[in-house]
Amino acid sequence: MNQKTVIITGANSGIGKAATQKFAGEGHTVIMACRNHDKSQPIRDQIATETGNDRVHLEQVDMGSFESIRDFCSTYREKxxxxxxxxxxxxxxNHGAPYKQSPDGIEITFATNAAGPFLMTMLLRDLLSDxxxxxxxxxxxxxxxHFLNPKKEIDFDHLRNEPGNPREHSVYINYRNSKMALLMLTFKMAKEFADAGIKTYSLQINGxxxxxxxxxxxxxxxxxxxxxxxxxxxPPEFTANLYYEICTSKRFRDTTGVHFNHKLDVMQPAKVDGGIITDIKQGVGADVYPAYALNEDVTEKVWSICCELTLAHSKLKS
Ligand SMILES: NC(=O)c1ccc[n+]([C@@H]2O[C@H](COP(=O)([O-])OP(=O)(O)OC[C@H]3O[C@@H](n4cnc5c(N)ncnc54)[C@H](OP(=O)(O)O)[C@@H]3O)[C@@H](O)[C@H]2O)c1
Structure with a gap:
């Protein structure tokens, strides 16, 4: 078997834990990148025992903190x-949670779900390219x-609690913005990393x-x-198996920059102005993603904001 080295963030619970079990069970080296080391250690030990794979490792990282991500990546490179x-x-x-910022002063959902992953990828991309x-x-x-509604847009005015733009805090709006940004990063990275041979995918999880x-x-x-x-x-194992298939199967070896549904079909951009029946079909189905995800101006904005936020942090550090 072609043994892989895999990082899984948030590997101590839910889908991440099930994915760790799957990759470890198949004999791969897994680095569980988890926020709470003490809580995650028994889970790591249990997975290593159950799978008989001692190449399951645990490293601490808070994906909402740029400093923590930098520390993780430098430890990772050494080890x-x-x-x-x-x-x-x-x-x-987090349902019902109040507005919160990351240690870097960024709205916590965007920091954890989009800017943090962006930074980790950028710091490890040379290893991936090898x-x-x-x-x-x-x-x-x-x-x-939600972005199938053409009136919905990512709201960039609340990432740093900018003054003069009062909007009621909504966990849902922040979450959907962060996940749309992540999809845009998937498409953008596919182009940026094509020469390096790094493929990028996104999976639409329905629950x-x-x-x-x-x-x-x-x-x-x-x-x-x-x-x-x-x-x-x-159950989480269902999605964990999709993770495994996307990341290891030969059939996706030459595929990049795609968004998969739960059947691992490549989703297509939705039709705009297709009429009410089309709108309903698109809304209830799992075949299309909002065409907004292909908006180049917004994608460039997501990319440049991620660069700006993470670079600003590295300048502060130097
Ligand atoms: N479950 C669903 O219905 C559903 C639906 C759509 C999409 N998804 C997506 O599927 C993925 C996995 O979700 P899940 O259902 O398995 O959730 P989960 O059981 O709540 O697991 C989330 C994991 O992320 C970790 N995490 C959260 N903030 C972190 C941070 N700042 N740094 C490091 N780790 C952090 C958590 O660690 P702690 O234990 O320390 O909190 C936990 O290990 C997520 O990206 C989620 O958005 C899930």
């Missing part, structure tokens, strides 16, 4: 030196369907059952809704 697969699975989404089959996977969400532990992170009122959703969602 592991090679990387084939980078799975950006960790995400911030791999003969490098793949990056972004965990997307069906929340981006995965939340573990007891994940449920406890949710505020009690919202927990009831999450429990009801759980009745309809697939």
């Amino acid at each position: 592991y030196q090679e990387l084939d697969i980078l799975i950006h699975n960790a995400a911030y989404f 791999s003969d089959d490098a793949r990056i996977l972004h965990a997307g969400s069906n929340i981006i369907k 995965a059952t939340m573990s007891k532990e994940a449920l406890m992170k949710v505020k009690p009122g919202w927990r009831i809704i999450a429990r009801i959703q759980n009745l309809f969602f697939r």
